[in-house]
Amino acid sequence: MHDGSRIGLVLHPHRDCSGAATQVATWTSTHDVELVAAADDVHRLALTGVTPVAPAELADSCDGIIALGGDGTLLGAMRLVAGRPVPVLGVNFGRLGFLTEVEGRELDAALTAMAEGRSTIESRSCLVVRGPGWETVAFNDVVLARVPGEGMVDATLSVAGRRYGHYRSDALIIATPMGSTAYSFAAGGPVMSPGAEGVLVTPSAPLNGIDRTVVLGPQEPLKLTLPATAGRPAVxxxxxxxxxxGPGDEL
Incomplete structure (x- = not known):
């Protein structure tokens, strides 16, 4: 972080992070750093010293992002800047905080370390996910989840254009190494170092078909195809x- 920087705040959508936001605003005001946040958040928390901007401007114009919340807030901030990667600092004000690096009480020290060049940046891979008519990215995982009354998750996996196998389960989890410690791990999948490369495909409560985690290379495109008799899982x-x-759809 340097003088003249523009730093964005991404806030938990429900928790009151106004105290921490004010703490960041006080710090940035003494370091010639402009602090911006989504206009809805600035107005919701009546923040002072924070410039309200549109979410698109928040993603396109900041030199770094500070996410005040929990793991979900951090992941949302990372998705926000995925098209123009900048450093994201996660500060835990949530219930889990497994991914966030800093607790709220450590915020001042973390900001000072950033300003003095004593912080490190760790790169994280993501999944590019394409569904019917939409595309997004995921830093933890993508899950096909059974909806009660809508049938099990029924899908065929193809890897690099070749049929690999079939799944019939309560859920099917496609995870990054960082996401390997989340739902995939709870379903019996292995833990991968965030510094490793690969994609994990893990069924949850499999009825038949592949019943163990498959680990694929980072450059192997995978496709999940729902048969004509499939239900309608949530993504x-x-x-x-x-x-x-729905039946016949591809992910």
């Missing part, structure tokens, strides 16, 4: 419902 991206798939 979750980093824990957020993105939509539904």
């Amino acid at each position: 979750e991206v980093d824990g957020l419902v993105r939509g539904r798939l």
Whole structure:
């Protein structure tokens, strides 16, 4: 971080992070750094010393992002700047905080370390996910999840254009190494170092077909195809419902 920088705040959508936001605003005001946040958040928390901007400007114009919340807030901030990667500092004000690097009480020290060049940046891979008529990215995982009354998750996996195998399960989890410690791990998948490369495909409560985690290379495109007799599973991206798939759809 240097003088003249523009730093963006991404805030938990419900928790009151105004105290921490004010703390960051006080710090930036003494270091010639402009602090910006989404206009809705600035107005919701009546923040002072923070410039309200549109979310698109937040993603396109900042030299770095500070995410105040939990793991979900951090993942949202990373998705926000995926097209123009800049450093993202996660500060835990949530319940889990497994991914966030800094606790709220350490915020001042973390900002000072950044200003003095004593911080390090760790790169993280993501999944590029294409569904029917949409595309997004996921830093933890993409999940096809059974919807009660809508049948099990029924999908055929193809890798680099070749049929690999079939799944019939309660859920099917496609995870990054960073996401290997989340739903995939709970479903019995292995833990991968965030510094490793690869994609994990893990079924949850499999009925038949592949019943163990498959680890694929980072450059191997994979496709999941739902047969004509399939149900309508939900698609979750980093824990957020993105939509539904139906018979014949591909992910």
